[in-house]
Amino acid sequence: DAMVIQNPRYQVTQFGKPVTLSCSQTLNHNVMYWYQQKSSQAPKLLFHYYDKDFNNEADTPDNFQSRRPNTSFCFLDIRSPGLGDTAMYLCATSRVLAGGVTDTQYFGPGTRLTVL
Amino acid sequence: DQQVKQNSPSLSVQEGRISILNCDYTNSMFDYFLWYKKYPAEGPTFLISISSIKDKNEDGRFTVFLNKSAKHLSLHIVPSQPGDSAVYFCAASGSSGYALNFGKGTSLLVTP
Numbered sequence: 376d377a378m379v380i381q382n383p384r385y386q387v388t389q390f391g392k393p394v395t396l397s398c399s400q401t402l403n404h405n406v407m408y409w410y411q412q413k414s415s416q417a418p419k420l421l422f423h424y425y426d427k428d429f430n431n432e433a434d435t436p437d438n439f440q441s442r443r444p445n446t447s448f449c450f451l452d453i454r455s456p457g458l459g460d461t462a463m464y465l466c467a468t469s470r471v472l473a474g475g476v477t478d479t480q481y482f483g484p485g486t487r488l489t490v491l
Numbered sequence: 492d493q494q495v496k497q498n499s500p501s502l503s504v505q506e507g508r509i510s511i512l513n514c515d516y517t518n519s520m521f522d523y524f525l526w527y528k529k530y531p532a533e534g535p536t537f538l539i540s541i542s543s544i545k546d547k548n549e550d551g552r553f554t555v556f557l558n559k560s561a562k563h564l565s566l567h568i569v570p571s572q573p574g575d576s577a578v579y580f581c582a583a584s585g586s587s588g589y590a591l592n593f594g595k596g597t598s599l600l601v602t603p
Binding site for chain 2: 379381406415416417418419420423425430432465467469475476477478479480481482483484485
């Protein structure tokens, strides 16, 4: 019973060709996150949604956008992928506890994106 | 600017022995720390956490120790089992918990 699902698991795209990665969750969590992990690097938070409120990290390039049409789904759009965007993209979810703090983040299996 | 550092990229331990994975951090505003375990082709899985008001948290074979003055935490696995072979990520956040700062990971190999 998968809880955080990412599609596709592997994606190859051409330099400059827009690509969309998908994440869905069955946990009914308020918060959904997108992380980028390059080879041998730490996962790096790109942005997160708290319900419909979008929170962008200061150093996330404008090339990366996100949409959350409902509680269950969140999309990562890369408008014009560059070679440096080749990475694993991880989606995570968490619920918000009393007092506004968030609980443990649960991760999906990731989408490995290759930009040629 | 890496705020969470795992200085050992890999560690090899014999089955039954103790595995000790280390993590250092630089941001004194961090007050919640987590360890995640990752198998190949899977996402990170939460393992254990500790808040800054504690110095130790234990869950079965896994214990996390926090030394705030040294800005250091460690994960102890006793006894180590071959199924523990994975990449272990240390992560830290501020009080709200939203932005997790990860280390680069330590690859643990437990040999029979």
